[in-house]
Amino acid sequence: MTRTDLSPLAWLAGVEQQRRQAGLRRSLRVRPAVAAELDLASNDYLGLSTHPDVIAGGIEALRTWGGGAGGSRLVTGNTGLHQQFEQQLAEFMGAPAGLVFSSGYTANIGAVVSLSGPGSLVVSDAYCHASLVDGCRLSKARVVITAHRDVDAVDAALAGRGEERAVVLTESVFSADGALAPLRELHEVCRRHGALLIVDEAHGLGVRGDGGRGLLHEVGLAGAPDVVVTTTLSKALGSQGGAVLGPVAVRDHLIDTARTFIFDTGLAPAALGAASAALQVLSAEPARAAAVLQHARTLAEICDIPERRGQGAGSSFASPSSSLAEPPESAVVSVILGDPEVAVAAAAACLDAGVRVGCFRPPTVPAGTSRLRLTARASLTTDDLALARRVLTDVLAVQRR
Template sequence: MIRAGLSPLAWLDDVERQRRADGLRRSLRTRPPVGAELDLASNDYLGLSQHPAVIEGGVSALRTWGTGSTGSRLVTGNTELHEGFEQALAAFVGAESALVFSSGYTANLGAVVALSGAGSLVVSDALTHASLVDACRLSRARVAVTPHRDVAAVDRALASRSEERAVVLTDSVFSADGVMAPLRALHDVCRRHGALLIVDEAHGLGVRGAGGRGLLHEVGLAGAPDVVMTTTLSKALGSQGGVVLGPAAVRDHLIDAARPFIFDTGLAPAAVGAAWAALEVLIAEPWRARAVLEHAAELAEICEVPERPESAVVSVILGEPEVAFGAAAACLDRGLRVGCFRPPTVPAGTSRLRLTARASLTEDEMSSARAVLTDVLAARR
């Protein structure tokens, strides 16, 4: 029975109490412009968000084009800067074309929904990013979720389909544990069944592949006619925004059909300018991609993680949410900021510290990280 006068949001009090009891309450943490802590939590893998050339790239675009793009890209928000960056990034990763969106999230929504739809099948890895999960929900397609990195399950899903069109979704590097997708095997299955492969390279660009060109490039799939790449500009390139890369026909179709592109305001020119400048730094300094993996390997050794990291992410599983949260808090108390992943981001019983390596870490910073992590983890194992 509905009680008159009861607030329609009263149920939120019960939800919050349960979250607190489960150790899953989240809160925003404000940081100053220059943090006092050593940062092993951000996704600034190449250390470019504070690079002078990248800052100048954003400032120059700001002075030239103004503070905002002023409209959707189909109206007034498309500039020479947007299209020049698209061409430069596509050439770098080996794609035929690129299309910039306002975020990596909207790039995934736009690509998946516009390239699937009613009467098609979408096959998605169980641990794909939330943006791909939401894209599946919006696609109006039949969705099959397959176990993590299970190529045989993808093969079965495609073989048993009745739909004419099919799309397979995966991250190239999975964000919670940093492991790589079996892209060559997935592509072989997709090609055998006439399916399109969409790969989110958010955590691969700038880290994997020759000079940071991504995992698709590393495994020889760059520019494949049946592969679409999505990525974000907010991680290795230190800026903001998202991109879909692939055949020119895909770009043309997304301009006509991708709602997050058509109806969203275009990415601010300053973000485009900064991302382009970051790309130029990466091209000139390919050592940054190698340094990320070297530092990740050292962090894994410090934390006694047995597997050598395949990306910038080092996942230290501690079990229950309270243990992981307490470890992260203890690190912060000693001047080290680390990530803390708890359910529903990761499965129950696998709450963890998530460390992210950065190309620009110094020897002194690595020594400081070693001292803190060794002590904090020893008290919790």
């Protein structure tokens, strides 16, 4: 048989079989408009995606501007709504300026690629989101991956560099395990070595900081001249889109150089209208952010999660039977089960019992750490938490045998 006798896609069948045997096959499931089960899987941390004001904001923008932006923002897609929201978000998070992208993914790629490049060094935490990883790959910079939250490793990478420019990447709240980055320590190291710090606040906005202004605001680094922030509008703000926040010079540079901005259609006006309304709700109701952490603590207690001690590299964990002396650090409650098939079975059992949870397997998380990923929401009720207790207690008792 010659090479031309085979389909150029024949290799996919073998790859699919390998994934299936490893318990890593993925599939799409249609979500109804009104779910019958309790949702502990989405990133709608503040419960704003269905808030009446948020829906009304999206509808009003749709009526005013139409269904889409109509083109790149550098051509015809830039509306007054885009620029108003950029100012609104920047002021809320304490940054001088902001630039909206069509998603958090494109915002991260645009920021990393445009602010690094050939002849520079990028130092990235091993647990950074795939969008930051892809930014590293596209940057053509030399990339050093450091252990999770290891400040000393970042220090060593920067100290040994030969490049003139360096960028350090981290999430403020890591999406898979909910841990906080040691931002003050990272910033001190970056400042000592003249490096730029880029912080992804996707899971910090709406949850950490004063009234949900993010972890950078909480630790006193909002608006720092050597820090750039990226975030998404699709989690706590219940909409869609992304943004990069920082000095005015950074915004200007991204408009000139970020390919994911220049060659992408502008974010749809309805998404901006909804996000703007969500930010107004959060500003008026700052207690929503505190409610997320309160409910996360309850979920962690239900799942018997070990106490986290400290935020830096090398932090220790108490035994699973210990009580939680501190509330969880974010909306994310990670229940590590190890084997991917065990995690899939546990998630399926939860869904059958009326509770939807996330299921994270490699390559999203390291091998041997497949897990249930629960997310707390400000809008969870007493009845919701009672149902979660019944279902999670029963399911985890079986899976942990």
